[in-house]
Amino acid sequence: MLHQSHFVPSFNPELERQVAAWAAQRGVAARVDFLASRDIPARLAAEAAARSGHDIVQLRNFDAALYRSSLLPLDDVATAVEREHGPWLPIARYVGFVEGRWYGVPWYHWSLPxxxxxxxxxxxxxxxxxxxxxxxxxxxxxxxxxxxxxxxxxxxxxxxxxxxxxxxxxxxxxxxxxxxxxxxxxxxxxxxxxxxxxxxxxxxxxxxxxxxxxxxxxxxxxxxxxxxxxxxxxxxxxxxxxxxxxxxxxxxxxxxxxxxxxxxxSTNPLSFGIWNFSPNAELAKDLIRHLLQPENVARQVEASMGYNQPFLRRYTQLPYWRQERALRHYEPVRxxxxxxxxxxxxxxxxxxxxxxxxxxxxxxxxxxxxxxxxxxxxxxxxxxxxxxx
CATH class of the missing domain: 3.40.190.10 (Periplasmic binding protein-like II)
Structure with missing residues (x-):
């Protein structure tokens, strides 16, 4: 899995912990590679061109549209997650739903007050x-x-x-x-x-x-x-x-x-993408579903100290933003x-x-x-x- 090195450093080990817990349950090996945010666009372009690289990649803003021809449609994951934990916020569909298909499963966004x-x-x-x-x-x-x-x-x-x-x-x-x-x-x-x-x-x-x-x-x-x-x-x-x-x-x-x-x-949406040349697509889908479970999202929000704003409406009601006075204007966004x-x-x-x-x-x-x-x-x-x- 490819993800940018988070600007709140306590998030990275929590993401690694959740991925490791999932891998242990499934009896597989899994790894998160962290890359500087500014280097992600070049890495995505290189992997798409080479048709080789990570199974799950971080998609930012409109990357799902940019790399649609190289991405696996994820309608089954996005619709199942929304049915169980939704609905998605409108901005999630804007970035992940391209030409009638989900090419990016919305994860979280961060905005700039x-x-x-x-x-x-x-x-x-x-x-x-x-x-x-x-x-x-x-x-x-x-x-x-x-x-x-x-x-x-x-x-x-x-x-x-x-x-x-x-x-x-x-x-x-x-x-x-x-x-x-x-x-x-x-x-x-x-x-x-x-x-x-x-x-x-x-x-x-x-x-x-x-x-x-x-x-x-x-x-x-x-x-x-x-x-x-x-x-x-x-x-x-x-x-x-x-x-x-x-x-x-x-x-x-x-x-x-x-x-x-x-x-x-302004906000920056992050979505999960799976390359259509990934040899581990079904495992990758399962990991995405795991990371979007309520208890895992709550821990991600806390580990990011409120930085991560989930795309599922019910998760915007998590208590963290109400516990910190400095975040009272961050979430919910007015x-x-x-x-x-x-x-x-x-x-x-x-x-x-x-x-x-x-x-x-x-x-x-x-x-x-x-x-x-x-x-x-x-x-x-x-x-x-x-x-x-």
């Missing part, structure tokens, strides 16, 4: 509730004050997954979209321009290094005590708690600010939850735009001097090439 250092906002006389009430325009004023006191905000504007998940909610909040429901490219709009102009105003208030951040840099930014605000799942807080860092008490999670078209949060590529159809185009960081590159061009209209035209060309339109 705002991570804040409450101490830095308190110096401005702001409570967490006051920060939660900000819209993007008032947030800009607050960001200026945080910058002056030496505790800036930060959003990755780089070729990394966190950049997608930090910038798309701004695009959506201002009304911009990459494609419409039919998959037609609609990035060239006044709403996209407004989102870019906003980020151009925000960029000077952030460390210039955001242009080169990877997915761990905003974690380090917050854990250092310098950062005041960044979009991220609760792995920053979880790491601080696991390492008994004093800063854990200062970290809270809040909704991202509201824009003219609403309040949005904002509009979306995946980069929304509201377009699941497909190869959406996944290629995501893993090739087209939208972060558009914003990066604009904040470093490319005129807004030119940055949008560049993105439009790149989107049309991926969506073949």
């Amino acid at each position: 705002a991570n804040i250092n409450v101490r830095h906002f308190a110096r401005l006389g702001m409570s967490p509730d006051a920060v939660a009430g900000l819209d993007w325009n008032t947030f800009l004023t607050v960001a200026e004050r945080l910058h002056r006191q030496g505790t800036p905000v930060g959003i990755a504007i780089s070729q990394t997954f966190d950049a997608n998940d930090g910038l798309y909610p701004i695009l959506w909040a201002f009304g911009g979209r990459t494609v419409n429901e039919r998959g037609e490219v609609v990035i060239d709009s006044d709403e996209t321009a407004a989102a870019i102009e906003y980020v151009k105003r925000l960029f000077p208030l952030m460390p210039r290094e955001v242009l080169g951040w990877d997915d761990a840099d905003n974690n380090r930014f917050m854990l250092s005590g310098v950062g005041s605000w960044t979009p991220n799942p609760p792995s920053i807080w979880a790491t601080a708690k696991l390492q008994n860092l004093p800063i854990a008490a200062d970290i809270d999670h809040l909704p991202l600010p509201r824009g003219p078209r609403g309040r949005f949060r 904002e509009t939850l979306a995946i980069p590529g929304w509201p377009g159809p699941a497909g190869e185009g959406a996944q290629l735009v995501y893993v090739e960081f087209i939208i972060p590159q558009m914003f990066a061009r604009a904040v470093t001097g490319t005129p807004t209209a030119e940055a949008i035209r560049w993105a439009e060309r790149e989107l049309r090439a991926r969506y073949r339109s």
Whole structure:
């Protein structure tokens, strides 16, 4: 089984324990290989091309659509799990159900609210509730004050997954979209321009290094005590708690600010996939069913310290998120939850735009001097090439 190395390190041994327990019951050997998140796309591409590799692979976002021709349909597993433990959340069907078949069995997702250092906002006389009430325009004023006191905000504007998940909610909040429901490219709009102009105003208030951040840099930014605000799942807080860092008490999670078209949060769905060349397909299906049993999902949520958000509705009622005050805004999600590529159809185009960081590159061009209209035209060309339109 292939899975990314989890950003909450206590999850990996729990997953290994559950897989080992299943293997012992079945009298077989089983192994989980952990790989850095950024390296998963290349590994999937290599295994699909070679028709050799892991039996179960991690599918992220629209990978089920991208690799449909290499994946085994899993209708029997997905429908049985839903019948026993469901229903699935709507977003699960969006990513796993492709052209009338389940090619990915939804597992969990993780979403990106705002991570804040409450101490830095308190110096401005702001409570967490006051920060939660900000819209993007008032947030800009607050960001200026945080910058002056030496505790800036930060959003990755780089070729990394966190950049997608930090910038798309701004695009959506201002009304911009990459494609419409039919998959037609609609990035060239006044709403996209407004989102870019906003980020151009925000960029000077952030460390210039955001242009080169990877997915761990905003974690380090917050854990250092310098950062005041960044979009991220609760792995920053979880790491601080696991390492008994004093800063854990200062970290809270809040909704991202509201824009003219609403309040949005980006999420990353993970699904189980089985290659159609796997020699162990039936065993792989059985392991998936095992990992989605209620007691195992509950332990996964606890081991991830609430980071993992299950796709089965009944599992969203697990008590963990109510036991930790810092997670009260994480689950259940009250904002509009979306995946980069929304509201377009699941497909190869959406996944290629995501893993090739087209939208972060558009914003990066604009904040470093490319005129807004030119940055949008560049993105439009790149989107049309991926969506073949």
